[in-house]
Amino acid sequence: MGDDVQTLPYGSWPSPIDAALAAAHDGHPEWVGFVGDEAWWTEPRPTEGGRRTLVRRRTDGSEESVLPAPWNVRSRVIEYGGRPWAGTMGAGDRPLVVFVNFADQRLYRYEPGGDPRPLTPVSPVGGGLRWADPVLRLDLGEVWCVLEEFTGDGPTDVRRVLAAVPLDGSAAQDRDALRELTDARHRFVTGPRISPDGRHVAWLGWDHPRMPWDGTELVLASVADDGALREPRTVAGGPEESIAQVDWARDGALLYASDRTGWWNLYRDGEPVCPREEEFGGPLWKLGQRWFAPLESGLIAVVHGRGATALGVLDPETGEVVDAAGPWTEFASTLAVHGERVVGVGASPRSAHEVVELDTLPHARTDSRGGAPIGRARVIGAGHDDSVDPAYYPEPQIRTFTGPDGREIHAHVYPPHHPGCVAPGDELPPYVVWAHGGPTSRAPLVLDLSIAYFTSRGIGVAEVNYGGSTGHGREYRNRLREQWGVVDVEDCAAVALALADEGTADRDRLAIRGGSAGGWTAAASLTVTDVYACGTIVYPILDLAGWGEGETHDFESQYLETLVGPLAEVPARYAERSPTEHADRITAPFLLLQGLDDVICPPAQCERFLARMEGRRVPHAYIAFEGEGHGFRRAETMIRALESELSLYAQVFALNPPGIPTLELDK
Structure with missing residues (x-):
């Protein structure tokens, strides 16, 4: 650092990463x-x-x-x-x-x-x-x-x-x-996968109350000359076995990713081809996600990893995987192949998601332990372009914390970072704990300008992959069974308090934020803990009974049967954990953001919650956006949401970020 480094309080550092820039880079290429x-x-x-x-x-x-x-x-x-x-x-x-x-x-x-x-x-x-x-x-x-x-x-x-x-x-x-x-015959199905000779079709199916990461069935049918499907039969899967994807090898072998061992691994005609304690699949939140793709040579392109994902090429004869060289530390669940070319979407903490092509032709079909190269990977689309000096990007730390009962909690910690600013030596930074959505999902370790928006101003961020998150096997995922609102809340609090105890974060300036299921975790955290000084709650679930009795869409309408427990058997648990039922416990200021077209977490949830807050004199703001559904997509929405969130923290933590409109808080 040179002589021009300024000493300014945390939260007041001037940053070139404004909300418009973050909004312009939201979302990523897919499919x-x-x-x-x-x-x-x-x-x-x-x-x-x-x-x-x-x-x-x-x-x-x-x-x-x-x-x-x-x-x-x-x-x-x-x-x-x-x-x-x-x-x-x-x-x-x-x-x-x-x-x-x-x-x-x-x-x-x-x-x-x-x-x-x-x-x-x-x-x-x-x-x-x-x-x-x-x-x-x-x-x-x-x-x-x-x-x-x-x-x-x-x-x-x-x-x-x-x-x-x-x-x-x-x-x-x-x-x-x-x-x-x-x-x-099944409530839910994935798209058809047709065998190379056109005579068979495979797909996945599952039924309520299961979610696809709980258990799916692999169905196989023959194709008649007139194109009709005949004799559909289940050949793999079940209530406690999640098959995430099915496809066909070029020689007609049936390939699929199953977690029957506790990890999503690849199988060829029912036999494991690369048994490892890592994931070659993931949660099927969208139909058509793809973690593997067979090549003409018999090799298989794979997106795989533990807690993060790489793009590699698997030799099913030897079980060896060779990963593509390059800066990417995360690959999305989308792949396509043509000949020996593979296309995917990769990202890293220094680069946003970009379309990456891998040419596998140089790969020798021999035991890859010899280090045979797999060709060159290069960006061919949506290339990352540093719109600001990357010196302002956060520098994440991959951390594992200890939670209740000694359980491991995985997290990414993004300390405040600015090339031209430091804080006074005796000041500890404010931190915001981010709870991801799903909750059966995870926070990937990639460049997110929404995180940089805060860290470059002197506010730390901690993304918590709490118990129930994917990427760490079925046992870790199952921690949340009937424990939603408990394990996720405890894990986020454990990370926040550990950061404070070790002197990384200011104990009095901790916040929590999350969207969708993460909005639930944020709201629940404000009702049952005193860890946080404020919170940002985005298109959340707030009332379990209402959400579980017809307020949401079909796909997740019985999700709570496993996350919370059977409603018919434990109705009191639904009330006991719902923030709406315990709004009287909330004393911390909060910001509530909602899309008015949201059919997954409808506005009625927010409205009932706010009605319970009336007369409580807790500072808060509610902003509802017309034309937005579940997940904000319009630049103007994202800009207002980010600036409002920063203003909340500024008011509660006594920060002075330059150029940010003041959020009016009701009492």
Whole structure:
């Protein structure tokens, strides 16, 4: 550090990372695929109403957004969505693409030079017809995909099947022209995976009250000459075995990722190919997520790891994995292969998510313990561009803390960091504990400008992968069974207090924040602990009984049966843990943020909670955003949310961040 370093109190450091910059970099590319030799993917556009566009990378390296606004390539199946597009080279070597448009959820056909044409009808019933995880069957002139069809106006009046959509548009106005491939034997299904010879199809199914990370079934059926599916039968999986993905090897072997040993490992025709205490799969929050992809050579591209993920190539004959070299420390659950090329989405603490291509041709098909190279990995799309000096990026620490009963708690700690500022020597920094959503999920170790927004101003952040998080095996994941609102709250508090006890954080200036399930953890923490001076609660669950009795969508409508316990057997537990029932215990100021179009955690939850807070004289603010659902996507929303959150901390912690609008707190 030079002579120009300033000594300023924590929270008052001037930062070039403003809320608009953080918002512009929110979201990341996903759903990679190949159309002929070209890599395609979806990409967010926060400044265009939060839509997702489809991006094409031509073989000459040029890149274009294929569909202009207002086209929005995003599925609403199970509300969290799924793979919304598929493509191939059609007649005359022209791309032929099908995609789901978010506004009407219809499936469209698109060929460059023309306008998208609808392939599916609109249904006036409930949430209508929705589609996800499409597979093109040009030999049959069809698209095979998941159909989610509402049968009434309620969120659980819904059925899901595999269906075939004619590519000629004959079903665009005619529901009867859609061909259902399966019955509704399972409440939930993933998209079809077709064997190389076209004679068999595999998919996953599961039923309430299970979630897909609890237990799924792998179903296999034969394909008749007329395209009908015959003799569907369960060949793997069950109530306590989660199969996260299924696919086919080039030689016709059935590949799948199962956690039957306690870790999601890969199996080939039922036999383990790389038994390790690490994950080769993950929680199936969206239909079509992909952690492995078979290559023509017989090798398998894999996204794998323990607590973090790498992109590697697995040799199923030897069980060896060779990882791609590069700066990335995290790969998302999306993969595509073409020949010996692999495309994924990688990120690191110094770079946001970018589209990465790995050429595996140099990989020698020998025992890779000899160090055979697997080719060069390079960025081909959505490349990270340092919009500010990376000296302002946080420098995370991977930590393991000790919680109640001596249990391990995994966390990422981001201390305040600024190249030109330090705090007075006797001052300890404020810290915000971040509780991730899900809760069956985890916080990845990647560059997040929303974290940098705080750390570059002198506010530390601790992301806690509390018990129940993924990436550390089924036993760690199962810690949250019937313990939601207990283990997550205890683990976050243990990390916060450990940081204070070791002199890293100011004990009197601790906050908690989280969205969705993390919003629940934040709110519950304010009701049952005195650890935090304030909290930020974003599109949360606040009333378990209401949420578990029809207020949320079908996918999670019985999630609480495992997270909290069977409602019919332990109804008192639902009231005992709900922040809404114990609003009188909250004394710390809080900020509550909510999307008015949220069908997963609806605004009614916030409204009931605030009604219970009336007359309590606890400083708080409630901001509801029109046009936003579960997860904010519009730049203007994200800007206001971040600035409001910083203003809350400034007022409670007596900070002085320059240039931040003051959040009006009600009492």
